[in-house]
Amino acid sequence: MSNGLVFNETLHPGVQVSYTCDEILYQEKTEHQDLVLFSNPVFGKILMLDGVTQVTTRDEFIYHEMMSHVPIIAHGAAKSVLIVGGGDCGLAEEVLKHASVESLVQVEIDKSVVDFSEEHFADFNKGVLENPRFELVIEDGLKFAAETDRRFDVVIVDSTDPHGPGAVLFSEEFYRDIHRILTPGGVLVTQNGVPFLQRDELVTSVERFSRIFSDAAAYIAAIPTYFGGHMTLGWASDNVDLRKQAASILEERFKAAGFDTRYYTPDVHAASFALPKFILDAVEEGRAKA
Known part of the structure; x- marks a missing residue:
């Protein structure tokens, strides 16, 4: 039963999403952001940073599966993966399901997010920090991308929205550094919001991708927590064929990977690049502006 406390998300002007709170499980003002974790009867545990919903235990699998398995299976031979952000480590857990991935580096600016996630989100990130293939780097993602020789x-950029600490992870400077540290034919995937309410974010990201990469695009997933319809995940690569893999090839690779999923399938993977017209229009506008 709710204790009467309500948390409101006001990310989108003119829209307010309210969550009833059964119990506040953790609350802290860190060096970088205000963090609160609470329980909700519909979504389970909900993490909010600076008043914006980040992840819930009920539907995290959709976001994490689509951000990880789409680029890794599309690539077909990924051995080294970098996650920028992703402090709840749910994305890392999905990446590490791929035995073919030999090393995973996660760069997170706020260690307190990782520390509390290890305790409170063990139902979907258990064992990540102890995995010998996993390396956690506590550093600003912009700085890491600019300076690393790896x-x-x-x-995969699992960032907050382009406000506050997350804003630099949407900059052209950052994308250029990511391009530098990608192996030939590598792929970048980003969190690009809900285009029905955040169209400019998608247009701007695709415009910046297009100035740097041979292929700039987006794919979609339906994630209940993120209000406003389809969520877009940005896509950038110099290999123009990666996002056009036949479902039969994706099926073969997924079968070889040998693990189960709850949202991702090879057919969903292939279909996720088929964009509704209003989202496709935003992508094409971004390309035209480059």
Whole structure:
């Protein structure tokens, strides 16, 4: 039963999403952001940073499966993966399901997010921090990308929205550094919001991708927590064929990977690049502006 406390998300002007709170499980003002974790009767545990919903235990699998398995299976031979952000480690857990991935580096600016996630989100990130293939780097993602000499087959940017600490992870400077540290034919995937309410974010990201990469695009997933319809995940690569893999090839690779999923399938993977017209229009506008 709710204790009467309500948390409101006001990310989108003119829209307010309210969550009833059964219990506040953790609350802290960190060096970088205000963090609260609470329980809700519909979504389970909900993490909010600076008043914006980040992850819930009920539907995290959709976001994490689509951000990880789409680029890794599309690539087909990814051995080194970089995650920028992703402090709840749910994305890392999905990446590490791929035995073919030899090393996973996660760069997170706020260690307190990782520390509390290890305790409170063990139902979907258990064992990640102890995995010998996993390396956690506590550093600003922009700085890491600019200075590292390491190279990665897949880079996944699991960032907050382009406000506050997360804003630099949407900059052209950052994307250029990511391009530098990708291996030839590697792929970048980003969190790009809900285009029905955040169209400009998608247009701007695709515009910046297009100035740097041979292929700039987006794919979609339906995630109940993120209000406003389809969520877009940005896609950038110099290999223009990666996002056009036949479902039969994806099926073969997924079968070889040998693990189960709750949302991702090879057919969903292939279909996720088929965009509704209003989202496709935003992608094409971004390309035209480059």
